[in-house]
Each structure stands twice: as C-alpha cells, then as structure tokens.
Amino acid sequence: MPIYQAMLMDWNTRMDLTSVRDGDMASRHFVDSLLPMKTEGLIPKTGRLIDVGTGAGFPGMPLAIANPELKVVLLDAQEKRCSFLRAVKEELHLDNVEILHGRAEDAGRDGKLREQFDRAVARAVAALNVLSEYLLPFVKVGGRMLCWKGPGAVEEVPAAKSAIAQLGGKNVCTLPMAYENEHHVLVCADKKEKTLPQFPRKNGIPSKRPLK
Structure with a gap:
C-alpha cells in the first residue's frame, strides 16, 4: 500500500487524477476501501470482482x-486514470488485476463481461438507482453488488x-461503516435473476433518465 499511495501522490500532481490531495486523505481512502472485509462474506477471497468507475483505483485496487x-x-x-492504474499494476506485480478503459454502459453489454462477476463494486459515483444500472448487469446470478x-x-x-x-x-x-470521524454506508443487493437484455441502456441514458 505505501508504494501505491506514493505513486498516487506523485501522479496526482501532474495529471489531476483525483480529489485526494494529501497522504492522510489517501490513507482514509485505503481504509474505507478495505472496511467491508471485516464483515464475513462481503468480499470473497477468490472469484471475480469488477470496480466500475474506479478512478484512482478505489476500492478495487486495495481489495x-x-x-x-x-x-x-x-x-x-x-x-x-487507466494509465496510472497500469503503472501501479506493473510496479506492484499484480497479476490478479486487469485494467479496462471504457464506459459502464458499453462494458455491461460486452458478453465477456456481462454477468461474469461475483461482485460489482463502486464508490460514490452516482445516485443508487443509476449505480444499480451500471453494476448489476456485470453480476452473475448468486453474486452481489456493493456500493460505497x-x-x-x-x-x-x-x-x-x-x-x-x-x-x-x-x-x-x-451497512454502516465508520473510521475515525468518517462515516459511510455500504449498500448491498443480491443478484437473483438475469438482467434483461435492454439493460444497461445506451451511454448517458441511465444518468439522464434513471430507472424508477
């Protein structure tokens, strides 16, 4: 983690990757990413996980x-951001990490990705009804989406x-998650049925016209 944090601070001065501006804030992001591991069954030790809209790699890279x-x-x-994440992957020799450049709406219709994951996760990138359309198409039946x-x-x-x-x-x-003075909520949902083929809708539609 220290190498990842140092690389984040360095790259951020040149490329404005994230709102994280200091080491303390970065440390909080690392801890926040890993808090669900304290609850048995939320984060599997094996299988496949996709982090949608990962930004500088939170929560997926720490996981x-x-x-x-x-x-x-x-x-x-x-x-x-993908360039930064590739550099981290190479520096840390993370053979279990794959970086993909693309939008959730496109990737969620890709047969190589659709309903292929045990977990789909995201960290505060949109309203929950919008996030659900981004995440659930990736989750296999029996899997789960997790939203920070x-x-x-x-x-x-x-x-x-x-x-x-x-x-x-x-x-x-x-599920409430707390670290020092930081208070967050993890929203979870189980995947019980296959997602209908019309979802996710085309680029930009989920955020412009959220499902009701």
Whole structure:
C-alpha cells in the first residue's frame, strides 16, 4: 500500500487524477476501501470482482492487493486514470488485476463481461438507482453488488428498490461503516435473476433518465 499511495501522490500532481490531495486523505481512502472485509462474506477471497468507475483505483485496487487470489477488473472511462492504474499494476506485480478503459454502459453489454462477476463494486459515483444500472448487469446470478456511499444513502434506498428489482436484484440492505470521524454506508443487493437484455441502456441514458 505505501508504494501505491506514493505513486498516487506523485501522479496526482501532474495529471489531476483525483480529489485526494494529501497522504492522510489517501490513507482514509485505503481504509474505507478495505472496511467491508471485516464483515464475513462481503468480499470473497477468490472469484471475480469488477470496480466500475474506479478512478484512482478505489476500492478495487486495495481489495486486489489485500486478496491476491481474487481476480479484479478496474473499469474507468478516463484513459489517464487507466494509465496510472497500469503503472501501479506493473510496479506492484499484480497479476490478479486487469485494467479496462471504457464506459459502464458499453462494458455491461460486452458478453465477456456481462454477468461474469461475483461482485460489482463502486464508490460514490452516482445516485443508487443509476449505480444499480451500471453494476448489476456485470453480476452473475448468486453474486452481489456493493456500493460505497455517504450517510445519506439510506434515504436513496426506497426509491432505488424498484430499479434494482428491474435489473434482477433483491434483498437490498445498508451497512454502516465508520473510521475515525468518517462515516459511510455500504449498500448491498443480491443478484437473483438475469438482467434483461435492454439493460444497461445506451451511454448517458441511465444518468439522464434513471430507472424508477
């Protein structure tokens, strides 16, 4: 983790990868990424996980480092972030990590990725009903989506349940996560049925016209 953090600080001065501006803030992101590992069954030790809209690699990269037998795909729409993540992968010799440049809407329709993952995760990249359309198409039946959200996410859940059900999800729950003065919520949903072929919709549509 120290090498990853040092690379993040260095690259960020040149490429503006993330809002993380100091070592303390980066450390909080690392801890926040790994907190779900304290709850048995949330993060598998093996299998496949995809981090959608990974940015500078949170939470997927720390999870990959901590679970070397877990195959982790890091997906992001910005090539500069993917370049950074490739450099981290090479420096740390992370054979269990794959970096993909692309949008969630396109990748979720790719037969090599669609419903191929035990977990699909994201960290505060959109409203929950939008996130669900990004994540659930990647999750195989029997898998689970995990969303790192702020404390206000509890209020998003009732409105998102219909969207989650339309995408094949069920059993939505929220788990509080706290680290020092940081308070977050992990929103989880199980994949119970295959996602209908019309989802995800075309680029930009999930955010412009969220499922209801």
